[in-house]
Amino acid sequence: MKESSKQPILSVRGLSIDFHLPEGVTHALRDVSFEIHKGETLALLGESGSGKSISAMSVLQLLPYPMARHPKGSIIFRGKDLITLSKKELYKIRGNGISMIFQEPMTALNPLQSIGAQVAEGLFLHNPGLSQSKAKARVLELLEITRVARAAERMHAYPYELSGGQRQRVIIAMALINNPDILIADEPTSALDISVQNQILQLLIDLQRKFGMAILFITHDLSAVEKIADRVSVMKDGQIVESGDKEQVLRRPKHPYTKLLLDSHIKGHKQPYEKDAKTILEVAKVQVEFPLKRSFFGRSLSTLKAVKDVSICLKQGQTLGIVGESGSGKSTLGKAILKLLHKNTVSMQSLFFDGKDINKISSEEMRRLRKDIQVVFQDPFGSLSPRMTVDGIIREGLDIHFSKLSKAEKQERIEHVLLDVALNLDMLGRFPHEFSGGQRQRIAIARAIVLRPKFLLLDEPTSALDRNVQVQVLNLLRDLQKKYGLTYLFISHDLDVVRAMSDDVIIMKNGEVLESIKIGKSKKAFLSLEDF
Amino acid sequence: MEEIQTTKKLSSKGESLTKKGFRSLFQNKAALVSMLVLGVISFLSIFGPIFLPNDLDTIYWDYIQAAPTTDNWLFFGTDANGRDLLVRTLFGGRISLSVAVVATFVSLVIGVAYGAISGFWGGRTDAVMMRFVDILYSLPFMFIVILLVVVFGRSIFLIYIGIGLVEWLDMARIVRGQTLALKHREFVVAAEALGVKQINIVWRHIIPNVISPVVIYVTLTIPKVIIIESFISFLGLGVQEPQTSWGLLIAEGVDLMEVAPWMLLFPSLFLVICIFAFNFLGDGLRDAFDPKTH
Numbered sequence: 169m170k171e172s173s174k175q176p177i178l179s180v181r182g183l184s185i186d187f188h189l190p191e192g193v194t195h196a197l198r199d200v201s202f203e204i205h206k207g208e209t210l211a212l213l214g215e216s217g218s219g220k221s222i223s224a225m226s227v228l229q230l231l232p233y234p235m236a237r238h239p240k241g242s243i244i245f246r247g248k249d250l251i252t253l254s255k256k257e258l259y260k261i262r263g264n265g266i267s268m269i270f271q272e273p274m275t276a277l278n279p280l281q282s283i284g285a286q287v288a289e290g291l292f293l294h295n296p297g298l299s300q301s302k303a304k305a306r307v308l309e310l311l312e313i314t315r316v317a318r319a320a321e322r323m324h325a326y327p328y329e330l331s332g333g334q335r336q337r338v339i340i341a342m343a344l345i346n347n348p349d350i351l352i353a354d355e356p357t358s359a360l361d362i363s364v365q366n367q368i369l370q371l372l373i374d375l376q377r378k379f380g381m382a383i384l385f386i387t388h389d390l391s392a393v394e395k396i397a398d399r400v401s402v403m404k405d406g407q408i409v410e411s412g413d414k415e416q417v418l419r420r421p422k423h424p425y426t427k428l429l430l431d432s433h434i435k436g437h438k439q440p441y442e443k444d445a446k447t448i449l450e451v452a453k454v455q456v457e458f459p460l461k462r463s464f465f466g467r468s469l470s471t472l473k474a475v476k477d478v479s480i481c482l483k484q485g486q487t488l489g490i491v492g493e494s495g496s497g498k499s500t501l502g503k504a505i506l507k508l509l510h511k512n513t514v515s516m517q518s519l520f521f522d523g524k525d526i527n528k529i530s531s532e533e534m535r536r537l538r539k540d541i542q543v544v545f546q547d548p549f550g551s552l553s554p555r556m557t558v559d560g561i562i563r564e565g566l567d568i569h570f571s572k573l574s575k576a577e578k579q580e581r582i583e584h585v586l587l588d589v590a591l592n593l594d595m596l597g598r599f600p601h602e603f604s605g606g607q608r609q610r611i612a613i614a615r616a617i618v619l620r621p622k623f624l625l626l627d628e629p630t631s632a633l634d635r636n637v638q639v640q641v642l643n644l645l646r647d648l649q650k651k652y653g654l655t656y657l658f659i660s661h662d663l664d665v666v667r668a669m670s671d672d673v674i675i676m677k678n679g680e681v682l683e684s685i686k687i688g689k690s691k692k693a694f695l696s697l698e699d700f
Numbered sequence: 701m702e703e704i705q706t707t708k709k710l711s712s713k714g715e716s717l718t719k720k721g722f723r724s725l726f727q728n729k730a731a732l733v734s735m736l737v738l739g740v741i742s743f744l745s746i747f748g749p750i751f752l753p754n755d756l757d758t759i760y761w762d763y764i765q766a767a768p769t770t771d772n773w774l775f776f777g778t779d780a781n782g783r784d785l786l787v788r789t790l791f792g793g794r795i796s797l798s799v800a801v802v803a804t805f806v807s808l809v810i811g812v813a814y815g816a817i818s819g820f821w822g823g824r825t826d827a828v829m830m831r832f833v834d835i836l837y838s839l840p841f842m843f844i845v846i847l848l849v850v851v852f853g854r855s856i857f858l859i860y861i862g863i864g865l866v867e868w869l870d871m872a873r874i875v876r877g878q879t880l881a882l883k884h885r886e887f888v889v890a891a892e893a894l895g896v897k898q899i900n901i902v903w904r905h906i907i908p909n910v911i912s913p914v915v916i917y918v919t920l921t922i923p924k925v926i927i928i929e930s931f932i933s934f935l936g937l938g939v940q941e942p943q944t945s946w947g948l949l950i951a952e953g954v955d956l957m958e959v960a961p962w963m964l965l966f967p968s969l970f971l972v973i974c975i976f977a978f979n980f981l982g983d984g985l986r987d988a989f990d991p992k993t994h
Contacts, residue, residue, distance in 0.1 A: 508889055538895030551886035555908040555991055564904070565894045599991035615894070 176203035177349055177382050178227065178266075183241030185222055185231065185406075196222055197406045199240070204350065209376065209383040211393045211414075213429070214403035215634040216605070220386045223403070224352050227384070228262055229253075245350075264294045267343040271355035273335035277327040284323030287311065287342050294346050310341040313378075315371060333364035340371065347379060354386045361493040362661060369395050388634065390430065394418065402426045432636040434668040437687070438646060441485035441671060446523075448623055448655045449482040449505070453517035456497070456504050456679075474500045476679045479517075480657075482623070487649070487656040489670030491663065497679035498659045502625045505657070506541060507534055522622060539569035542616035546628035548608035552600040558611055559596040562586075565619045585618040588651075589644060606637035610644070617648060623655045631662060642669060721989040731984025734977035741974060745793030754784035756791055757942035765960045777962040779952065788944050789967050795945035797974065799859055799929045800922045806864030808918060811871025816902050816910065818872070819879030830876065833869050841866050842935075849937050859938045863925050874917055878910040912986055919982035923975045946971045 185197035197219045204210045212220040225231050227243055229250055243250040245265065250258070267290075270276040278286060287307045292298060304323075311319035314337040327335055336356060343351055353372065357365040373396055376383055385396055393400055393414065400418065401411035402425065410423040421427045456475040459468030475497045482488055492498040504514045519527040526537065545551040552561055562585065566578050573581070583593055589610040600608055609629060616624060626645065630638040642665060649656060660666050666673055667687060675682045725731055749756065753773055760772060764782040768775055776785035818829040845862045852858060882888060883906065891901050930947015932938035939945050946967045953964030 503889075506893060508893055535895045535897065538893060541893075543890065543893045545886045545890060547886055551890045553887045553891070553905050553909070555911075555989075556904075564891070564896065568895050568897075601992050612890070615890070619894075 174205070176205050177245070178384075179203035179244045180223070180227070181242050181244070183223070183226065183243065184239050185219075185226060186237050186239055188235055188237060195406065196236075197226070200403075200406070200408050201241075202401050202408065202411065204382040204384060206349070206382055207376065207380045208398045209385055209396050211385045211387060211397035211400045212403055213387060213390070213393055213400055215388055215429075215636075217405075218403040219406040220388075220403045221354055224268070224354050224384060224386050227350075227352060228266055228268060229258055230268075260294070263290045263343075263348075264346045265348055266350040266352065267346070267348040268352040268354065269336070269339050269343045269356050272359050273332050273339060274359070276339055277335060279327050282324050282326055283311075283316075283330070283338050287338065287345060290342055290345050306345065307341075310345050311338070313375070314338070314341040314344070316341065331364075332360050333367060336360065336364075336368055337371065340368075340375070344375065344379070344381075348381055350382045350384060352384045352386070355388070356385075357392060358387070358389065363493065365392070366395075372396060390418075390635075402429065428636060432639050434639050434642045434665060436668060438487055438669055438671060439650070441483055445484040445486070447481060447520070448484050448486075448522055449480070449657075450520040451481075451505055451516060451518070452479045454478045454501060454504050455515045456500050456509065456513055457515075458513055474679050475504060478676075478679075478681055480505075480674070482655050482657065484622070484655055485649070485653050486672070487658050487670045489658045489660065489666035489673040490676060491660060491666050491673055492676035493661060495678075496676040498676050499627055500679075501676070502543075502627050502657060502659055506543060506625055507531075508543075536569070539565070539619045540622045541625070542619060542621040542623070543625040543627065544609070544612050544616055544629045547632055548605050548612060549600075549632070551612050552608060552615075554600055557597055557599055558591075561600070561611060562596075562615050562618050565615060569619055581618055585614045588617065588648060589614045604637075605633050606641060609633060609641050613641075613644070613648070617652065617654075620652065621654070623657070626656055626658045628660055629658075630665065631660065638665075645669070718989075720991075721985075725984055725988035728984040728988065730980040731988070734980040734984070737973060737977045738981070741793060741970065741977075742797060745790050745797060748790035749787050749794075752784070752787050752790075754787050756787055756944075757783060759783055765956070765963075767960075768962055776966045777960070779949075779963055780956060780960075783942070785949075785963065785966060788949060789946070789970060792944045792946045792949050792967060793970060795856065795939055795943065796926050796929065796947060796971070799856075799863065799945070800925050800974075800978075802860045803863040803867060803925045803929075804918055804921050806860065807867035807871050807921060808914070810864070811868035812875050812907060812910070812914060814868065815872035815875025815877075816879050816906050819876035820883055820898070820902050820906055822880075822883075826876075830873075833872055836865075837869055845932055845937055854937070854940065856939065859929055859932060862932070863928055867921055867925065871914070871917060871921075874913055875910050878913055879906050882906055882909055911989060915982050915986040919979045922978045923971075926971065926975075 179201075180203065181201050183197060183200045184195070187194040187196055200219070200223055202210060202212075212223060214220040222231060222236075226236075226238070227245075227250065238251050241251070245261065248257075250261070253261075277283075284304070284307050287310060288303050291303050291306060308319055308323060311322065316322055316334055316337045322330070322334075327338075330338065340356075351372075356372070357368050360368060369392060372383065375381075383396070385392070387393060397414045399412065400414050401408045402417065402423065403409070404425050410417060410421065410426045417426060418430065421430055454475055455473070455477060457468075457471040457473050459471050461469040463469050478501055480488060490498045490501065500509070503509050504516070505519070507514075516527060518525065521537070522540065526534065529537075556564075559582065562582050563578065566573065566581060570578070570581075582596070586593060586596070591607065591610055591614065595603070595607075600611065603611065613629075629645065630641050633641060645656070646669065648654060656669070658666065658669050660669075670687055672684060672686050674684045760766075760774070760778060760782045762782075763769075763772070763774060763778045765780050766774060766778045766782070768777040772784075774784055774786070776789060779785055779788065814829065814833075818826045844865065845858070848858050848862055888901060888905055891905050896904070926945075926947055929938060929945055930951055933940075933945055933948050934951055939948065949967035950964060950971065953960075953967060957964050
């Protein structure tokens, strides 16, 4: 298609990267080769730790040298090997011949500089002596090309005034200001909402058509690869295991790892719960208001309504999925039901748990009830106390709620729960940072279910995990639900996951329920989810 | 499960962080040497003046401002009044080290507890508690010390109390700031969801995680406290002649630096060595009790 028979514009040959650390040498990348031609998109696909990001960083020589070293290999751009280039020559290429956009639009911009100034910076760096008015015109042009809304006004805005998607557009404008030959995009959409993701991908495709630059697209997201890539290289443990045309790699994978990646999505449906099951949780008209501005005496002058009049009802064994974009109030709703928010911000008409009215109970009564109402959070790196051992983390709840159990009984429960979540007993003495994301999430699940709760709030429990780990954790959650008759409130932004996990789904937007859908009854009804 | 097999070798099960911490502390050479140095200096300071033949206020009329000599055990020379500088330096160590340790400890305990509670409870509690800190901040330090001396008379304990009273304010602010950042982390919310009592969340989940900045601040506080003590004593509100402290000895030494350099050299050498040792020990402690360094 876009492939040209001419010389590749960038070719990486046999590249290796070693990190020389005080603890020893790590071989982060081994013998990686790829090339990109003008106007095409090469996707580097891999899970976290596969070396895809450091491959991208090494192209612009942005690794922490001299800690990082290249024992072998070359990176040829415009006939020169970037590895052997002097700093001065590199500066000429960075942001000019090759530029880069990053994953996190929230932190990739300087918070204290206006958008316009930041976009113009690269322009002045590579075109000394450019007049202010010309630069301004060029910046505005770029912001319009990248479809920043109200670009002329926004030039004087600061990053905090823009949404994530708008910021990512600004970052793309920064990268394109000097008409680079190659754009390196390091997970440019992973931190964004799904609908915004699609817009940004489309923008990149359009820009490529217009300017003809090559794109090196780093991602772990198969659907993004599907949309944007011409060719794909699959990475694992610092090596490229398979590369080729998109069609060939995605449709007819050869390497077992590629097959595993492609196969990593949750299958099947949840078994329906019993129709005459008793009601576990019933909550009517939840409202959450956060104060935005307070008067001198602490009265709130203006508020943000994060959740507006939401009612839900859950039967034993049921899973209710809540879908929505970030800022839709889905997590806030979960926290409000669990009484984890400040009580002045939450109001509800009624809240029944297991037949008991718990709307107005004291915090001490609520504390005792928490053994039945547990939660697993999104971020497995933040939700475990860094200075406690796995044993301490799991034991803490037992010590609080089951203080009457003997030492041996507690030990037995802990060992049992570890088996449930498929962790080894000898992991008990270790600290959270020694584990991978998936293992940490298992620890968090163990902490919750060791108390044998009746109800479990799952707040995006897998969205921070790699795809195949995600599948393992989701299957685990389904198994546990069956085994212990758990009731789940499952919050997610991932439609496939919600579809596989839930009986019913509600869709939230701006704090309101847009729609409730029963999955079990009609598969078709769920299709309307795709449109949202 | 592939994921599980790839994790590192097993660490021995059930060993507490405290045990692991002390083990790695003793493996840290800089920290070990520092502990030894501090131990030796403390030992000499406590027992030296008892066993040395000269008293704190013995005056050798033939050896006014004499350079170090072996006569009469005057290994560090004498001061402007002909008193044995070795005994005076060691005795000064008693005062300086005890002030450093006690005042820092007081500021550590009060500051960490106050800051963590204020930050964690937040809202009105926080506002009231921090305004109280602001008020104490705004009172001139010397004014408080003079007031204490007027009311209670002169005593070394007043120095402990006076300095401790002021130093915990900084510590409380630092810990409060850290706590504010920590309390919105998910593991704290998770602890609340688990049903942990508020006070135990502060104790088990907040305080262990503020250790790094606290240790750094403590190593800064110790030399500061030693200097403050000498300042108070210099004004005549603290230690009184013939008793002395390192800060006072250094102040005297500075005046006579050109004619009797040993008067400056020996006490400052002790002070510098101790401060280095406290710093290395502090770094060692911080690393030893951080699970990430194991």
